[in-house]
Amino acid sequence: MAAIDISSVGKIYNGGVRAVSDINLDIRDGEFIVLVGPSGCGKSTLLRMVAGLEAISEGKVKIGDRVVNEVEPADRDIAMVFQNYALYPHMSVRQNLEYGLKNRKTPKAEIDERVAEAARMLEIAQYLDRKPRALSGGQRQRVAMGRAIVRKPAVFLFDEPLSNLDAKLRVSMRGEIKRLQRRLGTTSIYVTHDQLEAMTLADRLVVLNGGKIEQVGAPLDVYHTPASTFVASFIGSPAMNLVKGEIHGDRLAIGPGLLSLAGFAPASGAVTVGLRAEDMRLVPAGDNSLPFKVEYAEELGSQRLVHGLIGDQPVTVAVSSEAELASELHLSIDPSRLHFFDAENGKRLAGKAPAATAAPVAGKIQPVA
Amino acid sequence: MYRTRFSDHLVLILGALFLCTPVVVAFMTSTHTAADIHMNGLSLSWGGHFVETYEKVLTQKGGFTGEITGARMVMNSLILGIGFALGKIVLSMMAAYAIVYFRFPMATLSFWVIFTTLLLPLEVRIMPSYQVMSDLGLLNSYTGLIVPLLASATGTFYFRQFFKSVPEELLEAARIDGAGPFKFFIDILIPISRTMIAAIFIIMFVYGWNQYLWPMLMTTDERFFTLMRGIKSILQVWVGSQIPDYNEAFALAVLAMLPPVAIVVIFQSWFIKGLTESDK
Numbered sequence: 001m002a003a004i005d006i007s008s009v010g011k012i013y014n015g016g017v018r019a020v021s022d023i024n025l026d027i028r029d030g031e032f033i034v035l036v037g038p039s040g041c042g043k044s045t046l047l048r049m050v051a052g053l054e055a056i057s058e059g060k061v062k063i064g065d066r067v068v069n070e071v072e073p074a075d076r077d078i079a080m081v082f083q084n085y086a087l088y089p090h091m092s093v094r095q096n097l098e099y100g101l102k103n104r105k106t107p108k109a110e111i112d113e114r115v116a117e118a119a120r121m122l123e124i125a126q127y128l129d130r131k132p133r134a135l136s137g138g139q140r141q142r143v144a145m146g147r148a149i150v151r152k153p154a155v156f157l158f159d160e161p162l163s164n165l166d167a168k169l170r171v172s173m174r175g176e177i178k179r180l181q182r183r184l185g186t187t188s189i190y191v192t193h194d195q196l197e198a199m200t201l202a203d204r205l206v207v208l209n210g211g212k213i214e215q216v217g218a219p220l221d222v223y224h225t226p227a228s229t230f231v232a233s234f235i236g237s238p239a240m241n242l243v244k245g246e247i248h249g250d251r252l253a254i255g256p257g258l259l260s261l262a263g264f265a266p267a268s269g270a271v272t273v274g275l276r277a278e279d280m281r282l283v284p285a286g287d288n289s290l291p292f293k294v295e296y297a298e299e300l301g302s303q304r305l306v307h308g309l310i311g312d313q314p315v316t317v318a319v320s321s322e323a324e325l326a327s328e329l330h331l332s333i334d335p336s337r338l339h340f341f342d343a344e345n346g347k348r349l350a351g352k353a354p355a356a357t358a359a360p361v362a363g364k365i366q367p368v369a
Numbered sequence: 370m371y372r373t374r375f376s377d378h379l380v381l382i383l384g385a386l387f388l389c390t391p392v393v394v395a396f397m398t399s400t401h402t403a404a405d406i407h408m409n410g411l412s413l414s415w416g417g418h419f420v421e422t423y424e425k426v427l428t429q430k431g432g433f434t435g436e437i438t439g440a441r442m443v444m445n446s447l448i449l450g451i452g453f454a455l456g457k458i459v460l461s462m463m464a465a466y467a468i469v470y471f472r473f474p475m476a477t478l479s480f481w482v483i484f485t486t487l488l489l490p491l492e493v494r495i496m497p498s499y500q501v502m503s504d505l506g507l508l509n510s511y512t513g514l515i516v517p518l519l520a521s522a523t524g525t526f527y528f529r530q531f532f533k534s535v536p537e538e539l540l541e542a543a544r545i546d547g548a549g550p551f552k553f554f555i556d557i558l559i560p561i562s563r564t565m566i567a568a569i570f571i572i573m574f575v576y577g578w579n580q581y582l583w584p585m586l587m588t589t590d591e592r593f594f595t596l597m598r599g600i601k602s603i604l605q606v607w608v609g610s611q612i613p614d615y616n617e618a619f620a621l622a623v624l625a626m627l628p629p630v631a632i633v634v635i636f637q638s639w640f641i642k643g644l645t646e647s648d649k
Contacts, residue, residue, distance in 0.1 A: 051541075051545065052544075052545075053541050053544070053545075072544070073541075073544045073545045074544060074545060074546065074547035074548075078545065079545065080541070080542070080545050082538040082541070082542060083538075084536060084538055086536065086538035086539050086541065086542040087542075088539065088542075088543075088556075088557055088561075089561055090557075090560040090561050090563075091560075099543075099546050099548075099556070100545070100546035100547055103546055103547035103548055103552065104547055147542075147546075
């Protein structure tokens with residue numbers, strides 16, 4: 001168990017390509033941190049620098065009380081789970097689990113005990129004498145996790161461990177990783193490009209873009225108050241609609257539509273407006289609504305995603321699957337659910353709505369006044 | 370589904386006959402007496418002198434000094450073939466490991482220098498090589514027979530390609546598991562290269578077994594004669610009215626063929642795997 005302190009870390013590859021710059025991140029002991037971002041955003045590079053597989057060009061990484069910049073990966077007290085599992089193909093599952101311990105001269109009795117414990121925890125006891133190639137993808141992933149667990153490291157590092165699994169298995173393995181991490185209480189850094197995985201696993205999310213941190217925060221905070229248009233469009237499915245709008249006093253114009261802001265206007269003039277698909281409602285035509293030209297609908301079973309245009313800007317709306325569709329609909333949205341971003345640099349403009357009021361947690365009992 | 374037709378079999382049968390007939394003829398002819406062969410030429414029938422000829426070939430002391438037997442020559446050939454193959458594998462694996470996994474100045478250049486030596490076969494450098502061995506006093510020794518031939522561009526190239534196909538994560542996992550360069554090489558890389566090793570072993574064994582020019586230069590002492598030289602020296606004794614021992618030459622040729630055939634048959638499944646798939 002250890003806290004991790006990443007301060008002003010950067011990575012410049014030979015030839016001057018800058019992959020990561022100025023990352024500052026304090027990770028508490030036992031915390032589950034997810035690094036998320038599109039491919040090429042530097043998330044894997046950052047993880048590999050913590051692991052010691054990439055040299056750190058700038059800044060410092062501390063694991064516990066120790067600066068590990070110059071420490072070999074084996075001596076950093078970490079364990080890593082790889083996307084393609086990286087199991088040793090010629091060793092049985094048991095030998096795979098034992099290998100790291102043997103190299104550390106752990107006594108035989110203790111190795112056996114730890115392997116048995118990890119095998120029980122991951123339910124791979126019956127496969128211990130098989131070779132990795134005789135296992136399915138999910139089983140291999142468990143073995144890869146077992147190899148990390150037996151070491152009892154201070155930090156787990158996960159590099160897109162679920163990307164090679166099919167969708168159903170991914171969901172169940174996701175739950176398992178979360179449970180396991182809770183149970184062991186080991187500080188974890190998890191890299192993924194899948195925002196859903198990030199949302200469900202993280203204690204705190206770190207959204208990266210172009211080698212820089214865009215936002216750090218609890219999943220719901222990031223979801224409800226994205227710090228920039230990039231985070232807004234990356235976190236959440238379907239992606240948040242971002243449209244051009246203009247604020248005049250207390251009214252917001254989006255294409256041909258006008259909305260009253262009820263005092264939530266953060267600025268005036270041109271802004272980028274963020275609309276979550278599920279925040280919009282269908283209303284009869286009238287004032288305070290946005291005309292919406294329907295193009296096509298996707299059936300998801302529980303709901304229906306309607307794609308269309310407000311003016312000439314594409315927007316996606318989630319409606320209940322019973323809702324009647326016409327070629328022209330009208331949308332309305334609670335002004336407190338609107339997100340405003342600077343039209344130029346995409347940074348969030350603080351509205352009057354603080355994060356806490358954004359979404360009352362379902363099931364929370366409100367005190368009766 | 371494709372149904373095999375008679376014509377398909379015909380092609381296969383012709384191919385098999387084309388490849389096997391010379392071997393069968395050599396074996397059958399070797400069971401006749403030398404005089405018989407001299408009179409009637411090659412034959413496809415059983416001559417009935419199998420045991421005598423082969424026993425004589427393997428055990429009779431012959432040659433100029435009268436100290437060399439067929440069995441001795443078989444042993445020499447085996448030492449040359451196996452030493453040659455193993456040495457080449459060890460050397461080229463280590464060279465490829467250095468080239469693929471270590472960053473050192475001029476690594477790419479080193480590889481290309483090794484690779485271009487493919488263009489320079491033994492025959493080109495045979496005089497300087499002989500000179501070096503002679504100066505080192507290694508003529509007429511197994512060391513002199515084997516060592517100068519060990520550096521192998523082909524082997525290095527094959528292993529380099531194979532190592533490059535090994536997923537990088539395996540190395541990283543091993544590093545995190547606390548395996549240093551030696552441990553990684555011995556615990557991980559050698560075991561996963563075993564099909565490749567088998568393939569290279571077969572190729573190099575056959576190549577070493579069939580060496581003729583180099584052993585002929587390096588050895589004047591008959592105790593170091595290989596089978597390939599032995600066959601030739603039998604045919605050289607056409608002196609006066611004496612008939613060369615055709616039967617013995619054929620018997621030696623058949624014997625010379627057996628070990629490579631045995632090795633290919635035993636290792637063939639590995640051989641094909643090693644050359645065609647990377648076992649991940």
